[in-house]
Amino acid sequence: MKIQVKMIGPLMYEAGFSEKEIEVPAATTADSLLDLIKVSRQRPKIVTRNGRAVAPDERLAEGDRIAISPIYSGG
Amino acid sequence: MYGWTGNILRVNLTTKTYKKEAYSEEFAQTWVGGRGFAAKILYDELKAGTDPLGPDNKFIVALGPIAGIPAPNTGKAVVAAKSPLTGFYGDGNLGTRVSEHLRKAGYDALIVEGKADRPTMLYIEDDKVEFLPADAVWGQGTYATNDWIYAKYGKGVGVLNIGQGGENLIRYAVVRSLEGRAGGRPGMGAVMGSKLLKAIVVKGSRPIPQADPANMKALGQGDLKKVGRIDKETGWSIQSTTGVLSFCNEVAGLPVRNFRKTHHPDAWKIDGERLNNARIATYGCPNCTMRCGITIHDKEGRESELDYENIGLLGANLEIFDLPQVGSLNYLCDEYGLDTMSAGCVLGFYADAIDHGATSGDFKFGDAERAKELLRMAAHREGKVGNLLADGSLRMAREFGHGSEAYAMQVKGLDVAAYNCKFIPGQALAFGVAAIGAHHREAWIITFEIKHTTRESYGPEKAAKVIELQRIRGGMFEFLVACRFPWIELGWSLDNYPKYFKASTGLDWTLDDMWTRADRIYGLIKLHFLREFPDTTRKADYPPAVWFDPANADTEGPIAGKVLDAEKYDGLLQHYYDQRGYDRRGIPTKATLDKLGLGREAAAVEKYARLY
Numbered sequence: 001m002k003i004q005v006k007m008i009g010p011l012m013y014e015a016g017f018s019e020k021e022i023e024v025p026a027a028t029t030a031d032s033l034l035d036l037i038k039v040s041r042q043r044p045k046i047v048t049r050n051g052r053a054v055a056p057d058e059r060l061a062e063g064d065r066i067a068i069s070p071i072y073s074g075g
Numbered sequence: 076m077y078g079w080t081g082n083i084l085r086v087n088l089t090t091k092t093y094k095k096e097a098y099s100e101e102f103a104q105t106w107v108g109g110r111g112f113a114a115k116i117l118y119d120e121l122k123a124g125t126d127p128l129g130p131d132n133k134f135i136v137a138l139g140p141i142a143g144i145p146a147p148n149t150g151k152a153v154v155a156a157k158s159p160l161t162g163f164y165g166d167g168n169l170g171t172r173v174s175e176h177l178r179k180a181g182y183d184a185l186i187v188e189g190k191a192d193r194p195t196m197l198y199i200e201d202d203k204v205e206f207l208p209a210d211a212v213w214g215q216g217t218y219a220t221n222d223w224i225y226a227k228y229g230k231g232v233g234v235l236n237i238g239q240g241g242e243n244l245i246r247y248a249v250v251r252s253l254e255g256r257a258g259g260r261p262g263m264g265a266v267m268g269s270k271l272l273k274a275i276v277v278k279g280s281r282p283i284p285q286a287d288p289a290n291m292k293a294l295g296q297g298d299l300k301k302v303g304r305i306d307k308e309t310g311w312s313i314q315s316t317t318g319v320l321s322f323c324n325e326v327a328g329l330p331v332r333n334f335r336k337t338h339h340p341d342a343w344k345i346d347g348e349r350l351n352n353a354r355i356a357t358y359g360c361p362n363c364t365m366r367c368g369i370t371i372h373d374k375e376g377r378e379s380e381l382d383y384e385n386i387g388l389l390g391a392n393l394e395i396f397d398l399p400q401v402g403s404l405n406y407l408c409d410e411y412g413l414d415t416m417s418a419g420c421v422l423g424f425y426a427d428a429i430d431h432g433a434t435s436g437d438f439k440f441g442d443a444e445r446a447k448e449l450l451r452m453a454a455h456r457e458g459k460v461g462n463l464l465a466d467g468s469l470r471m472a473r474e475f476g477h478g479s480e481a482y483a484m485q486v487k488g489l490d491v492a493a494y495n496c497k498f499i500p501g502q503a504l505a506f507g508v509a510a511i512g513a514h515h516r517e518a519w520i521i522t523f524e525i526k527h528t529t530r531e532s533y534g535p536e537k538a539a540k541v542i543e544l545q546r547i548r549g550g551m552f553e554f555l556v557a558c559r560f561p562w563i564e565l566g567w568s569l570d571n572y573p574k575y576f577k578a579s580t581g582l583d584w585t586l587d588d589m590w591t592r593a594d595r596i597y598g599l600i601k602l603h604f605l606r607e608f609p610d611t612t613r614k615a616d617y618p619p620a621v622w623f624d625p626a627n628a629d630t631e632g633p634i635a636g637k638v639l640d641a642e643k644y645d646g647l648l649q650h651y652y653d654q655r656g657y658d659r660r661g662i663p664t665k666a667t668l669d670k671l672g673l674g675r676e677a678a679a680v681e682k683y684a685r686l687y
Contacts, residue, residue: 006325009318009347010310018348043309044566046526051326051338051633053525067325070309073548073563074519075316075383075493 001026001062005037008069015039015068024060031056033066044071077286078140078580079103083116084182086197086204088270089130089189093204095181104582105672108139109556110549111596112184113155113166118599118676120186123606123683127159127262128244128269130190136173136235136275137184139556141575143175143362144283146295147302147567148558150174150361154235158261159269160246160417160467161488161512164603168516168556169250169258170360172277173233179279191271196224200278209273213242216410217251224276233277238412239454241268245465247417247490251409255358255368255380260414261489261511286581294578298571303364305565312357314347315367316383320391321346323494326525327633328502330392330495332440333423334484334621337495338632341396345386349398365560373402374443381405384515387493388419393426393440400443407447411454417467420490421453422446424468424483433477436460481620486513487604497622498634499524501537504647507616508541508661510549510600516559517549530634533643538650550593551586597655598663598671602680605662609684616648616661658687 004021012018015037024036030047039045047054048067060066081103086093106115113135125131135155142149152174158165177185180201187197191206194213198205212220217238224234233252240248241264248264249257267273285291306312320342323329327337343349350369358380359366373379379402389408390401408415422438429436438445452461463471468490472483484491489512496503505518518541528536551572552559561567573584605611621627623641628634652659656667665686668677677686 006321008321008325009314012348013310013313046322046522048325048525052530065325067322069322069325070311070318071522071563072316072319072322072519073559074515074521075319075387 003060003062003064003066006065006067007039008067011039011045011068011070028060029056030054030058030060030066033060037068039068045069046071076100076103077284078576078582079108080178080181080183080284082182083184083186084199084204085186085188087189088187088191088195088206088272091206095202103140105592106596107554107592108142108183109137109153109168110155110166110553111592112137113153114164114596114599114603116184116186117155117157117164118603121157125157127157127162128265130270132157132266132269134187134263134266134270134272135184136177137556138174138178139183139554140579142556143178144285144291144295144579145299145362146291146557146575147298147561147571148360148363148365149556150363151556151558152177153553153556154250154259154263156263156266158511159244159265160262163607164600165259165261165263165511167249167259167261167263168553169252170256170363170558171233171235171252172231172361173235173252173275174556175361176233176277176279178283179281180277181279181281185275187270187272189270194271194273196274196276197272198276201280213273214239217412218410220274224274228276228278234274236274237264237267238410240412241265242273243454243456243465244268245413245454245456246467246470247414247421248412249414251412253360255370255409256360257409257412257414260417260514264412285579287578291575291578294574299362299364302561302565302567305567306365309565311564312365312367314351315369317347317350317369317381317386319383320386323387326521327629328495328499328521330387330423330493332394333392333427333482334491334495334497334619335427335627337497337629337634339391339394339396342391344396345390345398345401350381350386353398360558363558365565367560371402372399373406374399375403377406379403379406379409384493385415388416388423392419392423392493393446395441395443395446397443404443404446404450407450411450413450413454416492417490418450418453420484421464421468421471422449424471425449425464427482428471428475428479431477431479433475433479481624484619486618487511487615489513491619494519494521496618496639497627497629498530498637498639500533500639500644500647501528501540503618503622503639503644504537504651505541505544507618507648508651510597513618518544520544533640533647535650535654538647538654541651542654545597546590546593550596551589554592554596595671595673598668598673599676601657601662602673602676605684606680611660611662613645613648613659613661617644662686
């Protein structure tokens, strides 16, 4: 299935892209998506699905928009 | 006493006199410094009802026991006074060499009283204080003023100055330093202007007293390098704070169109990625190895240094998705010495009020050229419109009527920072109960709300998180005085700060000891508020009414159909009051004040208002 992935802040340099559509296996979860993207697992981050928080074991769906962001403390 | 110099410099501009005043170790340990010193001094020395723009108000610069000593990120100073915007205690912090120089001159705080008889520059060099004419730069912007000062004294001195905004008593005029730094959102620049004080220049040459200078040096300088290394490894400062724009846009938390909308398809045009690509220079504060000031050429080709709040409020909030134009608006605010955040809220409110028929005018969202003109008019109080804009969104709303106060985006008169809390209850609470009005620097819990709780929750865990962050951010970092950025952004442990504190003062304080002081300072600022507004109610801790209005709900996106629930917000506010030990008005109870060590301060306020 195809999903849209948006990398935020410095994570886009780590992953090598800012935003793109990617093809992932049907059973991909929010957590397993991180293995498909070149981004450190150690680094604290927040993952959202269509603008809402997503649990690590939640299965993604065709057409989802996933954003992966570092933790900020405001501007 | 180590860590503190033990002295305050008191200057009177009316009489052109000054004196060095010693303070006690008990004072130091009770109030610590920075915001603590400023809040205590202003509480004791100002009467209720003092005109914020009159000679009886006092302008304070306050530092803390690690301020100015090389360590992560200690190059900041607190500026404070009674606010002409909010009508009670106001403050802010900014990066400046004044932090180091005032401490090296032998002072932890400066109190400026009275009013000069002509535009004045205060020059402080160790024990010497001079009252110098500043007529040559009166009417000039902050960049020209800075250049004039540097030409006289060289670039190494500490400088605080104001632009036309401060001179013309714009209620959200800030204090500026080091070309790109600004602080004191609630009109601290206007207080300087009301005293005809154009600039303060400080040069100090003595060592700052420290309990263990060798350890402080090794620890502080070593940790500065470590912080710089972590920044490089994580790449944080590639976009610095501006990555927040994309995050807010994703989670429907971006201010767009005077906070009417929460996200926008064109937001990417002014995001951190575009900003980094346009970067021509990077600036930062003293004692900082993670510099955050991304600088670009603005539309007119001038250097403009931007952070998230600037692009959020002067860009998205005005629906101006053109980076050089956002740079121009930011440049003008910096040049005039206006708070960029309030300016973005004021212009957004003006366009919204015109849209909704509350007033007439020719300004529309997206009109960058007219926005520039309006900033110039505001900074110079030119005509009726300039004067209206100069007084801030709450006063504008009261002038316009027609229910427009509901969408004047402010709390207690201070404009909301660039986070749209239409459906982020905990952050709405953080704005509601921030000590000085809707500032984000005291508590920012959006990530916590979205990641660790549910967005729908109004539970006590959110009130507890706001208090936890107020203690850290509005408390410890504001009284030590240091920048918070190494902590969350780079994961720099809070446990480092008691170590710096010990090397400087010799005192073995835990973080809990820090929180005790933080709670005391929050309690005292509440007494400042009560003294000025004795009839206050809990409504003073409510965010803007438009966030509760179902008609304002998003029609699409992650929070379509949702707004804050007023009844549930009130319950969340009560959780906060219960955990703080405040009464139903949001004022500390007598028992709480006793526990906080504020018995004397409580007795003083009872001349004006009741305590329970």
